Amino acid sequence: MRAVAVHDAELSVVERPVPEPGRGQVLVKVLRAGICGSDLHVRHDADGSADIAAEVGYPDFMRRSDEVVLGHEFTGVIVAYGPGCRARVPVGRHVVTLPLIRVDGKVHMIGLSTHAPGGFAEYVLTDEDALMPVPHGVDPDLAVLTEPLAVAHHAVRMGGARRSDPAVVVGCGPIGLAVILLLKAAGVRHIVASDFSESRRELAKRCGAHVVVDPASDSPWAHSGDGPGVIRSAPAYYGTGLEALHALRGVPLLPWRRVMRTAKRFGAGPRGPVVFECVGLPGVIEEIVSNTPFLSTVVVVGVCMRPDTFRPTMAINKELQLRFSFCYDPADFDETLRMIARGRIDARALISRVIGLSEVPAAFDDLAAARDAKILIDPSR
Structure with a gap:
């Protein structure tokens, strides 16, 4: 599969094998991913964030020398479940997810750790317990905004x-x-x-x-x-x-x-x-x-x-x-998704454009120069 990885502040399109879901994990085909201000920051100064994360007990935050597939804002389609899953949400359903995954008993931040490649890719692994079904009829362009709006x-x-x-x-x-x-x-x-x-x-x-x-x-x-x-x-x-x-x-x-x-x-x-x-x-x-x-x-x-x-x-x-204020809790995330689905939040004004994976490096430069508000990625383009 194709993905966008960062290494030593350089962004590039790379080829990676489609990941296999482990115990309690789910394979999701990415429909949209959003570029966050945090992605712009860690591109150049991941070490500063990693130092703070280590002080609060998370030593696995990415560093500048790591090669990491970014992307913690994404929506997609369930493709397959790993062993030990309840599989309550059917395969083929559109979902959003808290950007967290358990790997070998440890919780990792998706798109911000070498242990948890992110959504700037055709496929991504997430934790089954983090899944939230997207109500039918919600445009992926809006569903992907659940995370920043949360x-x-x-x-x-x-x-x-x-x-x-x-x-x-x-x-x-x-x-x-x-x-x-x-x-x-x-x-x-x-x-x-x-x-x-x-x-x-x-x-x-x-x-x-x-x-x-x-x-x-x-x-x-x-x-x-x-x-x-x-x-x-x-x-x-x-x-x-x-x-x-x-x-x-x-x-x-x-x-x-x-x-x-x-x-x-x-x-x-x-x-x-x-x-x-x-x-x-x-x-x-x-x-x-x-x-x-x-x-x-x-x-x-x-x-x-x-x-x-x-x-x-x-x-x-x-x-x-x-x-x-830091991030959100699961209830915030679910409430935000429901507000989007019911039309209580119309966030289309945030979206500047939708791009393919090959356009991501240039999009980072445009966002850093404040030429756009929110740029979304469609990995199928």
Whole structure:
């Protein structure tokens, strides 16, 4: 079979034998695969990711010197089951899959390890337990977006944005655009998107952003909400407590402490926007911490591989919640697939084009130069 492998930052089309599924494994014919920002990153700096992975207990992440078939976003057709499988999903069914596989009792990351070749190929092995059937009638171009959209779904859930909360998305690359789509699906009524690229700002509008901002000439924080619950200065923040005490103590025999605590549990009182950092470059977290309103929730989705700093005292003074989002859980993945199937997410705006395996090296260069949003691979081309 034909596949695209990376070795020492060079991408090439290689010939590999069609893999044989082992115990608990499934052979899938790839219909579409997606090129992810993580693929662009590991092409040149796999060692940095491998060092971090080793620190958290996964020593088998690919290194620059390895030859690895990339691709952890893919959809395909079940061809065959290995021994020991339940085979509950029939052969010939379209599936997506969590990009994980057990090999000799160890879990490996598909497309990011020499032990688990990925979906930039005509065929790929996956774990039976990771399979999720694609509902009938779903276009493979959309089904393949389950994985990146699940990343966004997980981040949006982590942010806990209510429909009435303003949301600010900093960075409108593929993940930022996916976050906008999931915020829209969640019914958030005020989504601000910020990016220096005019084409990405236009895509942000198409994905559902209500306000798009070029940070070179405007500030996203000027559009992050103007209601009475949005606090932008320390005196205003302190004043909310005094005003609440004044109002509650004006009612005789009212248990003001209990009322205040109950109101807080139900979301009353000042509340900042939910902010999504989708850039992944040094300095962006500090910029957000310094400029977002008080009581904001900041969800870091962008992967910054270099050391970074921000001022904790600024975050403390504003009582910011800083959260870091990584991937998804199986329920996020399944919920995302169902939202795609039901039309709650229309992600076609993300797709720039569909290419064959021989065009992958040039596509990596185009994506690195931000000339495209999402490029899909059809190995049959």
